[in-house]
Amino acid sequence: MSRGPLLGELAVLDDVGPPRRGRAYPAAGVGWSLLAPAVLLLGGLLAWPVLRTVHASVTTDGRWVGAEHYRAALAAPGTAAVIGRTLLWALLVPTVVTVLGYLLAAASRRSQEGWLVRLILVVPTALPLVVTGVTFRLLYDPDPERGLATLLLARVTGRDPEQLPQLLGPDLVTVAVMSAFVWAWVGLAMLVFRAALDAVPTGLADAVRAFGGSRRDVLWDAQWRPLLLRTVAVVFALVAVGTSRTFDLILVMTPGSVRDEAAVLSLRIWQTSGATTSGEGAALGVVWLVAVTAGMLVVALFVRQAWPPPQQPAGGAVTAPPPRRVVRLLAGGAAIAWLLPLGVLAATSLQNPVRAATDGWWSGPPGLDSYRAVLSGAELWRSLGFTLVLAVVVTAAVLGVALLAAYPLAWLTGPAAQITGLVLMAAVVVPVQVIAGPLNEVLGLALSSGTARGVALVHIALGVPFAVLVLRNAFADLPADQVRGARIGGRHWWGTLRRLARHNRTALVAVAVLEFVQVWNDLVVGLLFSGPDAAPLGLFLAGQTRGFVAGSGTLAAGCVLASILPVLVFVLARRQVVAGLVAGGVR
Amino acid sequence: MSGIGVRRRTLLGAATAATVAATGGCGQGRRSVQVAVVWAGGELARFREVVAGYPTTVQVVGVGNDIDAFLTARRAAGTSPDVAILPRPGLVIEYARRGWLSEVTPVVSYTAPTGMSDLLSVGGRRYGVWVKAAHKSLFWHFPSMLAEPPRSWDALVTLTRRLGERHLAGAGPAPLAIGAADGWVLTDWFENVLADVAGVNLYGALARGEADWRSPPVQYALERLAELWSVDGAFPGGGPRALLTQFEESIIQVVHHREATMVFEADFVDAVVARFRRGTEPLATFRFPGARVADQPLIVGGDAAVAFAGSDGGAELVRWLSDAVAFLPWLDAGGYLSPNLAVPVASYRDPLRRRLAGELRAADTVQFDLSDQLPGTFTGTDGVGIWRIMQDFFMNVTDGVPAREAVRRATGQLTEAARAAAERGR
Numbered sequence A: 001m002s003r004g005p006l007l008g009e010l011a012v013l014d015d016v017g018p019p020r021r022g023r024a025y026p027a028a029g030v031g032w033s034l035l036a037p038a039v040l041l042l043g044g045l046l047a048w049p050v051l052r053t054v055h056a057s058v059t060t061d062g063r064w065v066g067a068e069h070y071r072a073a074l075a076a077p078g079t080a081a082v083i084g085r086t087l088l089w090a091l092l093v094p095t096v097v098t099v100l101g102y103l104l105a106a107a108s109r110r111s112q113e114g115w116l117v118r119l120i121l122v123v124p125t126a127l128p129l130v131v132t133g134v135t136f137r138l139l140y141d142p143d144p145e146r147g148l149a150t151l152l153l154a155r156v157t158g159r160d161p162e163q164l165p166q167l168l169g170p171d172l173v174t175v176a177v178m179s180a181f182v183w184a185w186v187g188l189a190m191l192v193f194r195a196a197l198d199a200v201p202t203g204l205a206d207a208v209r210a211f212g213g214s215r216r217d218v219l220w221d222a223q224w225r226p227l228l229l230r231t232v233a234v235v236f237a238l239v240a241v242g243t244s245r246t247f248d249l250i251l252v253m254t255p256g257s258v259r260d261e262a263a264v265l266s267l268r269i270w271q272t273s274g275a276t277t278s279g280e281g282a283a284l285g286v287v288w289l290v291a292v293t294a295g296m297l298v299v300a301l302f303v304r305q306a307w308p309p310p311q312q313p314a315g316g317a318v319t320a321p322p323p324r325r326v327v328r329l330l331a332g333g334a335a336i337a338w339l340l341p342l343g344v345l346a347a348t349s350l351q352n353p354v355r356a357a358t359d360g361w362w363s364g365p366p367g368l369d370s371y372r373a374v375l376s377g378a379e380l381w382r383s384l385g386f387t388l389v390l391a392v393v394v395t396a397a398v399l400g401v402a403l404l405a406a407y408p409l410a411w412l413t414g415p416a417a418q419i420t421g422l423v424l425m426a427a428v429v430v431p432v433q434v435i436a437g438p439l440n441e442v443l444g445l446a447l448s449s450g451t452a453r454g455v456a457l458v459h460i461a462l463g464v465p466f467a468v469l470v471l472r473n474a475f476a477d478l479p480a481d482q483v484r485g486a487r488i489g490g491r492h493w494w495g496t497l498r499r500l501a502r503h504n505r506t507a508l509v510a511v512a513v514l515e516f517v518q519v520w521n522d523l524v525v526g527l528l529f530s531g532p533d534a535a536p537l538g539l540f541l542a543g544q545t546r547g548f549v550a551g552s553g554t555l556a557a558g559c560v561l562a563s564i565l566p567v568l569v570f571v572l573a574r575r576q577v578v579a580g581l582v583a584g585g586v587r
Numbered sequence B: 001m002s003g004i005g006v007r008r009r010t011l012l013g014a015a016t017a018a019t020v021a022a023t024g025g026c027g028q029g030r031r032s033v034q035v036a037v038v039w040a041g042g043e044l045a046r047f048r049e050v051v052a053g054y055p056t057t058v059q060v061v062g063v064g065n066d067i068d069a070f071l072t073a074r075r076a077a078g079t080s081p082d083v084a085i086l087p088r089p090g091l092v093i094e095y096a097r098r099g100w101l102s103e104v105t106p107v108v109s110y111t112a113p114t115g116m117s118d119l120l121s122v123g124g125r126r127y128g129v130w131v132k133a134a135h136k137s138l139f140w141h142f143p144s145m146l147a148e149p150p151r152s153w154d155a156l157v158t159l160t161r162r163l164g165e166r167h168l169a170g171a172g173p174a175p176l177a178i179g180a181a182d183g184w185v186l187t188d189w190f191e192n193v194l195a196d197v198a199g200v201n202l203y204g205a206l207a208r209g210e211a212d213w214r215s216p217p218v219q220y221a222l223e224r225l226a227e228l229w230s231v232d233g234a235f236p237g238g239g240p241r242a243l244l245t246q247f248e249e250s251i252i253q254v255v256h257h258r259e260a261t262m263v264f265e266a267d268f269v270d271a272v273v274a275r276f277r278r279g280t281e282p283l284a285t286f287r288f289p290g291a292r293v294a295d296q297p298l299i300v301g302g303d304a305a306v307a308f309a310g311s312d313g314g315a316e317l318v319r320w321l322s323d324a325v326a327f328l329p330w331l332d333a334g335g336y337l338s339p340n341l342a343v344p345v346a347s348y349r350d351p352l353r354r355r356l357a358g359e360l361r362a363a364d365t366v367q368f369d370l371s372d373q374l375p376g377t378f379t380g381t382d383g384v385g386i387w388r389i390m391q392d393f394f395m396n397v398t399d400g401v402p403a404r405e406a407v408r409r410a411t412g413q414l415t416e417a418a419r420a421a422a423e424r425g426r
Helices: A009-014 A032-057 A068-075 A079-109 A114-126 A129-139 A148-157 A173-199 A202-210 A215-253 A256-262 A265-273 A279-306 A325-349 A353-358 A369-376 A378-409 A414-429 A436-445 A452-476 A480-489 A493-503 A505-521 A524-529 A537-547 A552-572 A574-581 B002-023 B041-052 B067-077 B089-097 B153-168 B183-208 B216-229 B238-242 B247-255 B269-276 B314-321 B324-333 B351-362 B385-398 B403-425
Strands: B033-037 B058-062 B083-086 B128-135 B138-141 B174-177 B260-265 B284-287 B299-308
Touching: A032 A279, A032 A378, A032 A414, A032 A436, A032 A452, A068 A079, A068 A279, A079 A114, A079 A173, A079 A215, A079 A265, A079 A279, A079 A325, A114 A173, A114 A325, A114 A552, A129 A173, A129 A215, A129 A325, A129 A537, A129 A552, A173 A215, A173 A256, A173 A325, A173 A574, A202 A215, A215 A256, A215 A265, A215 A279, A215 A524, A215 A537, A256 B385, A265 A279, A265 A436, A279 A414, A325 A552, A353 A369, A353 A552, A353 B247, A353 B269, A369 A378, A369 A552, A378 A452, A378 A493, A378 A505, A378 A537, A378 A552, A414 A452, A436 A452, A436 A524, A436 B067, A452 A505, A452 A524, A480 A493, A493 A505, A505 A552, A505 A574, A524 A537, A537 A552, A552 A574, B033 B041, B033 B067, B033 B314, B041 B058, B041 B324, B067 B083, B067 B089, B083 B089, B083 B314, B089 B299, B128 B314, B128 B324, B128 B351, B138 B247, B138 B269, B153 B174, B153 B216, B174 B247, B183 B216, B183 B247, B183 B260, B183 B299, B183 B385, B216 B385, B216 B403, B238 B385, B247 B260, B247 B269, B299 B314, B385 B403
Parallel strands: B033 B058, B033 B083, B174 B260
Antiparallel strands: B083 B299, B128 B299, B138 B260, B138 B284
């Protein structure tokens, strides 16, 4: 899928819990017409394509064929392995990310250099996955003259390069792609855990200690039971859904000969159908859609039970003891390990194009030749300009549509609120590869298939559910007096909405930043829906990976240039992003 | 230089006449013609120069590698371009069968080599003309590293064994570089051997999906590849490393690191050589060797221009592109080969192209790239179709699987893929 939920699940899942809204809103004063844009977008560009996919999976040219496509798709060689690998991704990777994220959050929490560690870990989160893929492919290059990992492996094992296990070879390629994914996502898990740990009342830990509790008791009674359980569930679900984005990584990191050994469902569907509708592709898509949605629902129900009322941020002086030395070393080590791939990317981009392709990035003096080569072409500039405009337009549109929709939705109470929550959540996790064919048909009707307009429309439709969820929660959590003030102060509904939106500035900033970074970093929407006049950055970079080694210098330079803006935006706004998305708290 | 100038003028004269004939009777001030192409960067710029000579404005759009998806989506939306340059004749046939294309007539002088011209016709109607060609039967090497090129397949195997042994002993470069990470490199190998052992009829029948992939000549071709690829020390870094080596990198291994002696691929190798060669020694080429010294297979690839049904200016632009003059900017740039035999051999700038253009005329039969003719996903892309099957085969034979077993698996996969493609096409 092109975009999944980010930090918001804290807010999102919270919402399925005991209804807390409604108290603020005495009566619905605004017509359902505010919902119209969102309903139109989601209905036309998500719901209809999903139905059409289901339809295509059981018909051939409109003729009912029952489960034939399912049988064919499941019997196709390799499908079992692909499904197994997808499951492995959805279980193993979230576990690793969750554990690492917790450890690093705990380790970096109270030490003085913690902010630096956190900053380093957050940078990969904001990178486009295409750039992450390029970085790790450079790192894992099978030639010890170019690939640092291969060189280190050769030094450590003392073996001939020919005898070494190949990191991008058929046996290890999935592990290699997973490592890149973990690298990119741990920072996010760490941010969420940190917010959770900060929300644990310190008094609780003191109380456990006062009763003679050991370190383990503190962890269990003062952290796990009151708060961490649900955070773990949330982070796990978040990353599990996020693993469907491995698509970008696989496309960029794997040479053609090992692509099948790394393939997951998203890739298989794309290989079977591309941007058209085919029976087998649709069948696989439906299987995947059902699995993802079911997983999401299970997590939602589970979290609902485990979810206590929101905690007030602890605030005040933190008096807990600083972490142990081992833990601090862990944090330092992680920072260095996380910095290394970034260093490889930067160093490669500083070699001239020929040297980057033929020798290691450590072999020659740095220079700007690769940057000159990539900047002198018109294509990168065009992509940068187009992507900037696209990201700004899409962000503005998503904010507008979501604000309008979130306002009336925040008034809902009880089952209605829960059902809209679940529907929106399901919409968030729909993988775009599954509905690409029907989506293209719909865009064709609007005469915007293969145009910039089409790409923008798809981005907006995919971005709206998440934005509505977050903003709805933010509205619903506003204190009653602020709402009352806004209702009295605003002369019309839009006046009220504007006043309320002002109180929700953090949530708005969070949604805007995430949407912007999301669109900027996108590959798959560009791949499936762009045309000649729409040349998004992700597609431009991914296109250059075809002759990977020969173009590695200019490719690395392009990657660095493409990463500056999302990293800057995300790092500068990370506090607002987390604060805006973690529900509860008084704003 | 003056000689070329004269030839250019002659060509231009012919072109003007042709253009007048082509556009005669059509009103001026028509809307511009839109052309979708797969090219990007320098290649795209070159094509813009080509169509700059066309009387009406031509809007060229580079749509990236997956032109099939683009055109299918555009078709669904009812916004097909007027003309597309397709990289595979298989696509031309598919589109023509679906009724998407309009018939085209090239200019009188247009002549494509036998074996290429029929590939763009369905039911006796022609739906496309060739605009660019690639010669895909060349080995490249430094003369200083290989003085006597092998002249037959057996000589190539013997040479590979000898150099392989030397390489394993650490006394020299590996005999062959191969970009096995790109499936098309392996299919090009296979097609050359197949064209050599299978004969025109079987080759064509396989391309049309009418022949059995388990037939003895196919097996024999695969056995020959296994014989060569399984030589110990044949590739720098061994088989698994070769499977992670892409096309450009395999050339870098020869021309920069000199880790390998020879590399097989098409005439466009020289563009990569120009970027990465170390030293000043020019690279030499020899033809892909056949079973006998006299038999040399010749595989060509190419791009075809088609016009979409319902466009006003499309068929005319395609006709114009079939004229030798349309190729002039490509001739000027160098490094391109025309499939049009009406382009005089002497008008090529570089000696290599002049020789290759001569070979294109001299060959009894020119076989067109087989994988490009295959239908549906069988045609291959990363991890899919015949690309994947050949990579599996390469992996098997370099991993010590006996040739007979590897061939059995490959022919089984090929048969299955052909069956699936035929079923889907129905």
